[in-house]
Amino acid sequence: MRIRENVSLRQYNTFGINVAARYFAAFNNTDELSARLEENPRIHKIIIGGGSNILFTKDVDGMVLKNEMMGIEVLKEDNDYVYVRAAAGENWHGFVQYCIQRNWGGIENLSLIPGCVGAAPMQNIGAYGVELQEVFEGLTAFHIRDMKMQHFGPSDCAFGYRDSVFKKEYRNRFIILDVTFRLLKKPVFHTSYGAIRQELEKMGVKELSVQAVSRAVINIRRSKLPDPAVIGNAGSFFKNPEITVEQFQTLEKLYPEMPHYPVKKYPSSADNDSGRVKIAAGWLIEQCGWKGFRNGDAGVHVSQALVLVNYGKAKGSDIYRLSEEIVQSVQKKFGIILDREVNIL
Numbered sequence: 086m087r088i089r090e091n092v093s094l095r096q097y098n099t100f101g102i103n104v105a106a107r108y109f110a111a112f113n114n115t116d117e118l119s120a121r122l123e124e125n126p127r128i129h130k131i132i133i134g135g136g137s138n139i140l141f142t143k144d145v146d147g148m149v150l151k152n153e154m155m156g157i158e159v160l161k162e163d164n165d166y167v168y169v170r171a172a173a174g175e176n177w178h179g180f181v182q183y184c185i186q187r188n189w190g191g192i193e194n195l196s197l198i199p200g201c202v203g204a205a206p207m208q209n210i211g212a213y214g215v216e217l218q219e220v221f222e223g224l225t226a227f228h229i230r231d232m233k234m235q236h237f238g239p240s241d242c243a244f245g246y247r248d249s250v251f252k253k254e255y256r257n258r259f260i261i262l263d264v265t266f267r268l269l270k271k272p273v274f275h276t277s278y279g280a281i282r283q284e285l286e287k288m289g290v291k292e293l294s295v296q297a298v299s300r301a302v303i304n305i306r307r308s309k310l311p312d313p314a315v316i317g318n319a320g321s322f323f324k325n326p327e328i329t330v331e332q333f334q335t336l337e338k339l340y341p342e343m344p345h346y347p348v349k350k351y352p353s354s355a356d357n358d359s360g361r362v363k364i365a366a367g368w369l370i371e372q373c374g375w376k377g378f379r380n381g382d383a384g385v386h387v388s389q390a391l392v393l394v395n396y397g398k399a400k401g402s403d404i405y406r407l408s409e410e411i412v413q414s415v416q417k418k419f420g421i422i423l424d425r426e427v428n429i430l
């Protein structure tokens with residue numbers, strides 16, 4: 086695949102930010118990737134998938150590498166599990182649908198999350214009470230400088246809430262090539278989170294199935310989240326902050342209606358004795374009066390305060406500046422410092 090120069094990245098990020106990459110190349114296999122890396126050893130590299138968790142704040146003075154490696158393969162199965170490997174360039178929701186059609190359980194609650202398989206472990210994607218780490222078996226990644234493949238098991242990834250080793254010390258050092266999932270042959274359903282149960286009732290579902298739960302999640306997401314094809318965004322811009330029980334008790338006296346959840350080791354487990362409390366970042370932002378705010382083409386979504394939007398021609402720096410103002414006002418009112426979920430580039 087040839088290298089292109091001065092390429093607009095507008096179509097490669099769901100915020101629709103119009104910055105340029107000095108060099109841009111897509112790769113379909115490891116030979117192509119090795120060739121691109123060998124030809125350009127000194128140029129800074131940024132790897133992207135679907136661009137749905139990135140805010141570009143400036144032109145990229147380097148090479149953007151888009152992972153387009155495809156393929157889904159069953160590695161092995163036993164009575165309880167099927168182990169499936171998906172290449173990093175596979176569309177995440179397409180992969181979820183592939184598994185649902187075969188009645189494999191574990192990722193149905195993660196339906197309709199935009200982006201590619203390769204970025205999913207990067208931020209340990211999560212939704213509706215389930216996180217990727219709960220079905221993660223391992224991944225293969227390519228070390229950019231050493232040009233070597235490396236295997237990562239669950240304990241190598243340091244998964245946390247929207248976090249992993251690839252978001253921290255290994256950022257831009259490894260390219261994830263494929264991810265292996267351990268999926269359930271006899272699915273266990275997680276329907277207590279959000280409005281899943283009500284949606285299933287509304288749909289008239291009598292018997293739970295991975296297909297039904299996935300459809301319920303899709304319906305809820307479509308009704309709540311702005312579609313990037315209609316308005317530029319990257320989903321939740323901030324993480325829901327975690328605070329200590331003591332901090333929470335002080336705040337609760339002032340704001341008894343503040344939405345909060347116990348922090349669990351794994352979202353779908355019963356073990357919730359972490360001593361920390363999660364607060365809804367969207368509520369904090371809304372209380373500071375930001376919901377529906379617009380300055381030029383940068384804004385806060387009219388019905389989802391956690392989602393920052395580009396109405397058309399906003400620059401990444403406009404959106405970033407707005408996010409900075411939000412962080413400061415939430416800190417001033419609640420003493421909580423919001424952390425960005427979106428990768429700022």
Ligand SMILES: Cc1cc2nc3c(=O)[nH]c(=O)nc-3n(C[C@H](O)[C@H](O)[C@H](O)COP(=O)(O)OP(=O)(O)OC[C@H]3O[C@@H](n4cnc5c(N)ncnc54)[C@H](O)[C@@H]3O)c2cc1C
Pocket residue numbers: 099131132133134135136137138139152173198199200201202203204205207208209210211212251259260261262310311312313318319320321428
């Ligand atoms: C409307 C909307 C709703 C969303 N809802 C959710 C949600 O419910 N839960 C959730 O967790 N997220 C959600 N997201 C965020 C986003 O979809 C996920 O983070 C997704 O996994 C990003 O995938 P991507 O391929 O688009 O990654 P990109 O945006 O392309 O990249 C994200 C980061 O991962 C790195 N990266 C990408 N591919 C690789 C690779 N192969 N190897 C190494 N690093 C790589 C990039 O350098 C970048 O730092 C939502 C986004 C949108 C727009």
